[in-house]
Amino acid sequence: MSLFTFATWNVRGFRDKAKQRDILAFAQAHGIDILFIQETNFRSPLDVSSFRRGFRTLLLDLFINGKRCRFLNVYAPAKRADTNSFFQALRPYLSEPLPHVILGDFNCVIDSQRDVRGPGRDGSTYHARELRKVLTHFSLTGAWLHTRGDVFVPTRTSQLSASRLDRTYLSDFLLPSVVACEVLSPPADLASRSDHLPLATTLSGLPGASRSDQGWRLDAALLQDEESVERIRKRLRASVATGPGMTPRTWDALKVEWKAILQEEGRERKRRITARINDTLRRIRIVKGAETLTLCMQNYLITLEAEYIRLLQQRAARPPGPWGKAPNQADENLNEVCSNGSVRITRVKRPDGSLATDPDEITEIFRDHFAAVFRSAEPDGGPGDMRSTEEVCRNLVRLSEEEVALLDSEVPAEEVTKMLGSFLWEGKPAPVRRTLLQLPESEGGLGLSHALTISKVLALKTARALFRSSDYVGRGLMRYWSSTSAAFLDADRPLGPLAETPSPFYKAAANTMRILQREAPDCDVDEVPPARITEEVARHQISDEERQMSRKWKKKASKDGRGKPRLAQDFAWRKNWGVLPTRQRLHKFGIVPSPRFPNCRADETLAHALMECPAAKPVWRLVARDFKIRPPPALNRNRGAFAKLVVMCTWFSIFKRRCLAEARRKTTRAAYPTLSRVREMIWRYLSEQLESSGEEKFLRRWHTLFFLMRQGKLQIPITAF
Known part of the structure; x- marks a missing residue:
């Protein structure tokens, strides 16, 4: 061995x-x-x-x-x-x-x-x-x-x-x-x-193509076909009878001639079998087209199907190739490759009116015809379409050569994925893991779908939609190139031939379907949007630790309420993930030398910066007095939607003032400007809600106990009732 x-x-x-x-x-x-x-x-x-x-x-x-x-x-x-x-x-x-x-x-x-x-x-x-x-x-x-x-x-x-x-x-x-x-x-x-x-x-095993001797072998299927045997016998006898005396040179010439005869008879046998397959398949379709079948026609249909399978096996049997020869696509017969499911042209009229039946001559005639059509400046019978097109496009804005070259360049999926994950932070590392960013927004993510996954899902949905379309002309070709991996199309095994190796596109689609069946079993591939499918796959692929982190974020977000001003949305997202740039966090990563906060000279954690800092406590007292909410430490007892809105705006204003003190490198403790900023944020948010939802729907959500309305507008400034 x-x-x-x-x-x-x-x-x-x-x-x-x-x-x-x-x-x-x-x-x-x-x-x-x-x-x-x-x-x-x-x-x-x-x-x-x-x-x-x-x-x-x-x-x-x-x-x-x-x-x-x-x-x-x-x-x-x-x-x-x-x-x-x-x-x-x-x-x-x-x-x-x-x-x-x-x-x-x-x-x-x-x-x-x-x-x-x-x-x-x-x-x-x-x-x-x-x-x-x-x-x-x-x-x-x-x-x-x-x-x-x-x-x-x-x-x-x-x-x-x-x-x-x-x-x-x-x-x-x-x-x-x-x-x-x-x-x-x-x-x-x-x-x-x-x-x-x-x-x-x-x-x-043995490294190498196969064996060192690269010989040619006769297709044994020819010897099992009586018609082929009879034709080969006649042609071999004729070649020997008309040949000169036997010499080494004539012997080599005879071997070359016999090889050509056998190869030609093999192709002829394949053409005969293909014609019989097409005829049998046509008869099967005619019989199946009847509304009802008698017992005799049912037996005839069974006989035709058995004959079709037998002929298909004979047609699909590949002759052994030369030993030690690597597969070369240039050696393939394009006429045989394209003959599946198409009409073979057997006769072509020459320019002089005679008929040509030789396949090589037919191919040459078609090649010359299409080459002449391609070189002609004006199509036959055309009314000057090229000139009309040039007149229409003359005044159009055209791209420069650099822009055209940029559009033609290919962008790999890895680069697209990297761009999707980094454009929100200007190329810097994301504040949380990239796998968590692919989760839905309701679970702490940003819904940034993985580019490679969503492209595969889109390809799968497109293939299934095309195959289910009854008027799509390429359904048979799709089924052929899918080979035996057609479960993703929900298609039955056809009676016709299948590709020996599935196309890479359909193979990738079949792999994607298997992944979705395992990781997103509750998603209907045809009905659910691709972004939702990608989120479900991302939800299934995250680890237990990441799943626990997502649950913690969701629990914190539920306490913030649904109403958040546009300015505070990113702040609330980072706060619930615990990734706000506090001094203690920056000191942990070695960015700043000390965890102390300039406003109070104490170690700054997130809870300290927002609620416990001496610069934040006066703001909470003023906000609690003006808006009648519970200040820290009873902050979580505020259940109303308006109270949660006030708390979120206060958090954002306090942290914004904290960032201002950090940038100026000096203490900033003025409480009344912060209170004015909170009032302005609340008024702008409620005004936007009133304009977008209407007065009736607005008053159902926001009770008039917290503000006054005059002539359909909010009173400025907001005061307690």
């Missing part, structure tokens, strides 16, 4: 020539065919054939037993804040329908209980969240878990802990061929140069 061994190793530097020789000798001694290394620390492109500074992913495509596989050698960043974005960027490399192998130094673990010993065991694995999604979505399994189970052998050791940071993940297609997966032990002098150990994986 042929074996193929590859290994991954974080070598911690590969510039030293002696270290290179020792590592390569170690790999050769252990029979390693390909060694993937990380952290090479090359500083110049002179030592390697391809050099890119700071690049962390290396792709290698190779053939194993004639099957093309893609290897991804990754070196994940050690900084935890960058880990999830790094693994999320791996998705484009896994989009092709190939068996994938991901290996390298991941700098994180999926299960800290199983893969860590020492400090950090049972710790959080939040920074491996995107890696877990990638492994789940692309059906990748660890080679070590597949062969060894929960046996712990570390690949990286330190003085305090040991872990399995170096791993290998394979697609389900390659799992049956895994023979062994083991951690190798290098010599002492080599082991001291790195804190990682090599991880070797052995597969049963």
Whole structure:
């Protein structure tokens, strides 16, 4: 049995020539065919054939037993804040329908209980969240878990802990061929140069396209067709009878001629079967079109369907291709590819009036015709459409060349996602985790949908809407390219042929449908808007810790009431998340040297700044006296909508004055200007509510005990009744 061994190793530097020789000798001694290394620390492109500074992913495509596989050698960043974005960027490399192998130094673990010993065991694995999604979505399994189970052998050791940071993940297609997966032990002098150990994986197979001899083989299906056998026999006898004397040169010429005869007969057999399939399918449709079927017609229909399936199997049987030859799309016969579901043209009239039946001549005639039409300045019979179009567009405003080039450039989904998550804060880090920002506004998020997820949902909804449209002409083609992954269309298996490999678009749509069935089972894909579906997916994907944080925000927001002035909405959102820039919070992150507040020289927390500070207490006393609300510490006992509005405006005004004192670097304790600002905010908000909702609806919500109305307008200033 042929074996193929590859290994991954974080070598911690590969510039030293002696270290290179020792590592390569170690790999050769252990029979390693390909060694993937990380952290090479090359500083110049002179030592390697391809050099890119700071690049962390290396792709290698190779053939194993004639099957093309893609290897991804990754070196994940050690900084935890960058880990999830790094693994999320791996998705484009896994989009092709190939068996994938991901290996390298991941700098994180999926299960800290199983893969860590020492400090950090049972710790959080939040920074491996995107890696877990990638492994789940692309059906990748660890080679070590597949062969060894929960046996712990570390690949990286330190003085305090040991872990399995170096791993290998394979697609389900390659799992049956895994023979062994083991951690190798290098010599002492080599082991001291790195804190990682090599991880070797052995597969049963032979690297390479297939076999070295690239021969041509006869399609055995031709020998099972009596008509093809008879035609081939006649043509072979004719070639031998008319040939000259047998010499090595004539023998080679005969072999070339026989190969052409057999290939031509194979194509002719396929055309005959296709014609019989179309005729049988036409008869089936005619029989099914009847309102009622007699017993005889039912038996005839069963016979036709059996004949159709038999012919379809004969038509779908692919002849064996040449050994050791990689698939090349340029070698495909476009006429055969386009013949499914179309009408084949068998005769074309030449310019002299005669008929042409040769397929190559027919193709040449059509090519010359369309080339002449394309080169012609004016279409046949056209009334000068080009000139009319130019006259209409002459006075239109046109984009510059730079703007056109900018529009034509492609923008990756990762860049769109980053822009959506950072434009509200001018490129600075978001105040809360980005996953929480994708939640609905009622749960503490901002409804910023993930660009990649919502684009996949839109593609899925579009495909389903087109397939359900009875007048859409491409329904059959959609069903063909969906292949066997058509469950996302809610379509039955057709009687016609299917694509051997589904199109990447429909494959992505099928994967999206499976994800929605698992993570958003209560959402109807066709009825629910894409933004709501994306929010449901985000709600399902957040961790338990984030879900608890969202519940706390929702509980705090329910106490603030529904009415908030426009100026205070962002303030209320940050207050409930606890991310307002207080001195204590800024000191915790090392932004300011001291947590003391300039207004009172005490450590500033959020509760202290809003309610306990000596600069805030006089404001609360004045507000409680003017608006008849309960001041701190009984602030939570204010249940009315107007009282909650007053509290929110007071909080905002106090914190705004606090920010003014911070900017001026001096004490600001004037209470009456703050009270005037509170009155102004309340009056503006209530005036907007009165104008937008009308007097009747306005008075149902806001009782006249708190203000006076004259001639349909609020009295200025607001006073207690």
